[in-house]
Amino acid sequence: xxxxxxxxxxxxxxxxxxxxxxxxxxxxxxxxxxxxxxxxxxxxxxxxxxxxxxxxxxxxxxxxxxxxxxxxxxxxxxxxxxxxxxxxxxxxxxxxxxxxxxxxxxxxxxxxxxxxxxxxxxxxxxxxxxxxxxxxxxxxxxxxxxxxxxxxxxxxxxxxxxxxxxxxxxxxxxxxxxxxxxxxxxxxxxxxxxxxxxxxxxxxxxxxxxxxxxxxxxxxxxxx
Amino acid sequence: xxxxxxxxxxxxxxxxxxxxxxxxxxxxxxxxxxxxxxxxxxxxxxxxxxxxxxxxxxxxxxxxxxxxxxxxxxxxxxxxxxxxxxxxxxxxxxxxxxxxxxxxxxxxxxxxxxxxxxxxxxxxxxxxxxxxxxxxxxxxxxxxxxxxxxxxxxxxxxxxxxxxxxxxxxxxxxxxxxxxxxxxxxxxxxxxxxxxxxxxxxxxxxxxxxxxxxxxxxxxxxxxxxxxxxxxxxxxxxxxxxxxxxxxxxxxxxxx
Numbered sequence: 315x316x317x318x319x320x321x322x323x324x325x326x327x328x329x330x331x332x333x334x335x336x337x338x339x340x341x342x343x344x345x346x347x348x349x350x351x352x353x354x355x356x357x358x359x360x361x362x363x364x365x366x367x368x369x370x371x372x373x374x375x376x377x378x379x380x381x382x383x384x385x386x387x388x389x390x391x392x393x394x395x396x397x398x399x400x401x402x403x404x405x406x407x408x409x410x411x412x413x414x415x416x417x418x419x420x421x422x423x424x425x426x427x428x429x430x431x432x433x434x435x436x437x438x439x440x441x442x443x444x445x446x447x448x449x450x451x452x453x454x455x456x457x458x459x460x461x462x463x464x465x466x467x468x469x470x471x472x473x474x475x476x477x478x479x480x481x482x483x484x485x486x487x488x489x490x491x492x493x494x495x496x497x498x499x500x501x502x503x504x505x506x507x508x509x510x511x512x513x514x515x516x517x518x519x520x521x522x523x524x525x526x527x528x529x530x531x532x533x534x535x536x537x538x
Numbered sequence: 539x540x541x542x543x544x545x546x547x548x549x550x551x552x553x554x555x556x557x558x559x560x561x562x563x564x565x566x567x568x569x570x571x572x573x574x575x576x577x578x579x580x581x582x583x584x585x586x587x588x589x590x591x592x593x594x595x596x597x598x599x600x601x602x603x604x605x606x607x608x609x610x611x612x613x614x615x616x617x618x619x620x621x622x623x624x625x626x627x628x629x630x631x632x633x634x635x636x637x638x639x640x641x642x643x644x645x646x647x648x649x650x651x652x653x654x655x656x657x658x659x660x661x662x663x664x665x666x667x668x669x670x671x672x673x674x675x676x677x678x679x680x681x682x683x684x685x686x687x688x689x690x691x692x693x694x695x696x697x698x699x700x701x702x703x704x705x706x707x708x709x710x711x712x713x714x715x716x717x718x719x720x721x722x723x724x725x726x727x728x729x730x731x732x733x734x735x736x737x738x739x740x741x742x743x744x745x746x747x748x749x750x751x752x753x754x755x756x757x758x759x760x761x762x763x764x765x766x767x768x769x770x771x772x773x774x775x776x777x778x779x780x781x782x783x784x785x786x787x788x789x790x791x792x793x794x
Contacts, residue, residue, distance in 0.1 A: 513720075
C-alpha cells in the first residue's frame with residue numbers, strides 16, 4: 315500500500331516540478347481568466363446593476379473556459395516525449411499514475427484559479443455570502459473539471475485541432491455550472507445552499523471514483 | 539448446457555460481419571414493410587381520426603412526430619453507448635459498427651424533436667424556445683451526439699475511433715441523468731409526462747393508439763436505416779476480405 319502511495323507522490327512531485335520549470339503552460343490560462351473577466355466591466359460599465367447580477371456567472375463561465383485551455387497540459391509534453399508510453403508499461407496500475415497526474419493538475423491550476431477567482435470577486439465587489447458560495451462551489455467544482463477533463467484530453471491527445479476538446483467537454487461541464495450557479499444565486503438572496511453543495515459533492519465523489527479508471531482506459535486506447 | 543452452447547454459437551455467428559450482412563438484408567425488408575404500414579396507420583389515425591384537443595386545438599397533432607422523435611433520441615443514445623461498450627469489452631467489430639452508425643441517426647432524431655417542439659411552442663407558449671429543463675437537456679444531448687460524430691471523424695483508424703467513441707458515449711451515459719436532474723431544478727414549463735403513467739394515462743385512447751403506431755414506425759425506421767448504414771460500413775470495413783471482393787466482383791459482372 316505504502317509503495318503505491320510512494321509512486322503516487324513521486325508522479326505528483328514530478329509533474330509539479332515540471333510545471334514550475336515551464337510556468338507559462340499554467341500561468342497563461344490564468345492570465346486568460348483574469349483578462350476575460352476584466353473585459354466585462356469594460357463592456358457594461360464598472361458599477362452597473364446588470365454587472366453586479368452577472369458577476370458570479372461570469373467568473374464561473376470564464377473558469378470553465380480557462381480550464382479547457384489548461385487541460386491539454388496534463389498529457390501533452392508526456393505524449394510528445396513518449397514518457398506516457400513508459401507510464402502505460404510500468405508495473406503499477408495506470409489508474410494510480412493517472413490520478414496522480416490529475417491531482418497535480420488541480421494543485422497547479424485549480425487551486426490558483428480558485429484564489430484568482432476570489433480576488434476578482436473582491437475587485438468586482440461581490441457580497442460576502444456570494445463570495446462564500448463562490449468559494450465552496452469552486453472548491454468542489456474545479457476538481458470535477460480536472461477529472462472529467464482528463465478523460466476527454468486522454469481521448470483527443472495528439473489529434474490536430476484544439477477545438478475538438480472544447481466541443482466534447484463543455485456539454486459534460488454543464489451540470490457543474492448549473493449547480494454552482496444555483497448555489498450562488500440562493501446564497502445571494504440569503505437562502506440555504508446545502509442541497510446544491512451536497513449534489514456537487516456527490517458529483518465529485520462519482521468523478522473521483524470513475525474518471526481515473528476511464529482516463530486510463532482512454533489513454534490505452536489512444537496509444538494502441 | 540447445450541442450450542448455452544447453442545446460444546453462444548449463435549451469438550458469435552450473428553456477430554460475424556458476413557453472416558450479419560446476409561441476414562440484415564432479410565431483416566430490413568421486413569422492418570421497412572412494418573415501418574410503412576405503421577406510418578400510414580399512425581398518420582391517418584393521428585391527423586384524421588383523432589379528435590382535436592379541447593385546449594390545444596389542432597396543433598397538438600405535431601405530437602405524433604415530436605414524442606416518438608424525442609423518445610428515439612434517448613433510445614438511440616442508449617443503443618450507441620451499450621453497443622460501444624460491448625465493442626470495447628469483447629472486441630466485437632459489429633458492435634463498433636452499430637455504435638458508429640447510430641450516431642448520425644440519433645442526432646437527426648434529436649434535431650427533429652427540437653425542431654417540432656419549437657414549431658409547436660410558437661403558437662402554444664408564444665415563443666420558439668424557452669429555457670425549460672427538457673428542452674435544455676435535449677439540446678445538450680444534441681451536442682453530445684455532435685461531439686461523438688466530431689470525435690469519430692478526427693481519427694483515421696476506425697478501430698481506435700470506435701473505441702474512443704465508446705468511451706465518450708459511456709461517459710455521456712453517466713452524465714445524462716445528472717444533466718437531466720440538474721436542468722430539472724430550474725422551474726419547468728414543459729408539460730409533465732402523460733404516457734408513462736400506465737395505470738391511468740391522462741391521454742384519451744383515440745389519441746394514444748395512433749401515437750403507439752407512430753412510436754413503432756419510428757423504431758422500425760431506425761432499425762431499417764441503421765441496417766442500411768451498417769451494411770455499407772461492413773463493406774468498407776471488410777473491403778480486404780475475400781467474401782466482399784467476391785460480392786463486389788459478382789456485382790460488377792452483373793452491371794457490366
